[in-house]
Amino acid sequence: GAVVSQHPSRVICKSGTSVKIECRSLDFQATTMFWYRQFPKQSLMLMATSNEGSKATYEQGVEKDKFLINHASLTLSTLTVTSAHPEDSSFYICSAREGTGRNTEAFFGQGTRLTVV
């Protein structure tokens, strides 16, 4: 399958600072990328959907000003957690898809563990 790489895999930051997480499709052009978040012992929850060159669509309850998503190229999307707080500590994972046709599979990155202290 196609490869999606997330960086960093782990990050620790101080409360009040911002953190950027990258999601790259290494061998295909990702027209759409998805960002998920997983709290301990809970499901992965979709945060937002981003299409290359346009603004991200956020799920209900997700603050768009806090979680800035940029999908400026067909191989890179970034998630910036602004003014991070301990409650933002979570596992963030992206997926990327080429095209929107039926049965087009989205491939997942390995995830980023964010700890805010």
Add this chain to the structure above:
Amino acid sequence: AQSVTQLDSQVPVFEEAPVELRCNYSSSVSVYLFWYVQYPNQGLQLLLKYLSGSTLVESINGFEAEFNKSQTSFHLRKPSVHISDTAEYFCAVSRSSNTGKLIFGQGTTLQVKP
């Protein structure tokens, strides 16, 4: 709205024993069903999916899942597990067949013991 429940958070099993990981969903509309596997330090990988047709779907590594509409279930089974099957397994549903917006269950950790 859709939701997914994985009833078991952890399933310990001995090598070569059979295993079943349970998944139930609720939805007021037709959905597509998926199982993903996450090995340590890796991303989620699609294991198998039900889109239409035969309710029994199989993966290349011996897992199978059966879509049961009346019981709204999509349980994952393997007749004989290996140590290498140790991983986190996620059940998911989507209104779209192209694994776009997925709604996940909480995950089940399969621990295969020698």
